[in-house]
Amino acid sequence: MQWDCGGWYAAAMSTKLGITIVGPGRFGSALAVELKRAGYRVREIVSRSGAASLRRARTLARRVRASAVEIGEELNGEIVWLCVPDGAVSSTARALAAKGDWSEKIALHPSGALGSAELKPLRQAGCNLPGNVRQLRKDWNISYLFRFMESR
Numbered sequence: 001m002q003w004d005c006g007g008w009y010a011a012a013m014s015t016k017l018g019i020t021i022v023g024p025g026r027f028g029s030a031l032a033v034e035l036k037r038a039g040y041r042v043r044e045i046v047s048r049s050g051a052a053s054l055r056r057a058r059t060l061a062r063r064v065r066a067s068a069v070e071i072g073e074e075l076n077g078e079i080v081w082l083c084v085p086d087g088a089v090s091s092t093a094r095a096l097a098a099k100g101d102w103s104e105k106i107a108l109h110p111s112g113a114l115g116s117a118e119l120k121p122l123r124q125a126g127c128n129l130p131g132n133v134r135q136l137r138k139d140w141n142i143s144y145l146f147r148f149m150e151s152r
Helices: 026-037 051-064 086-097 116-124 133-137 140-150
Strands: 018-022 041-047 067-070 079-082 106-109 129-132
Touching: 018 026, 026 041, 026 051, 041 051, 051 067, 079 086, 086 106, 086 116, 106 116
Parallel strands: 018 041, 018 079, 041 067, 079 106, 106 129
Antiparallel strands: none
């Protein structure tokens, strides 16, 4: 059986998708470490331009063997996790959407209070599956997503 996700065919893929973590805080750090432990390639840790944020991003990037980049740079990960405070999800999505090709990316945020609408700028930029993980978990999309991720 093949799962089609925006033109990608899981049966033809031999490696797991690359991950980008936006926000090197507690959740972003824990997620990066666990995804790395599970065998995913964490490609980038994205931070704001402030000195403390950049320092956290560099420290985490060394730990998971990733690059530390500032928001606004083009991203290489196929799955982008927005691990930022709820009040920053929408503005972060707008900043990310302004740079690079989103047509072959999946963007997720873990907020329990916000929906997928916060990622509308990324959908408008071509993102195939912008979503809230908690909402996706409630229907078939989350199992689809994880089957897709595991097939890589």
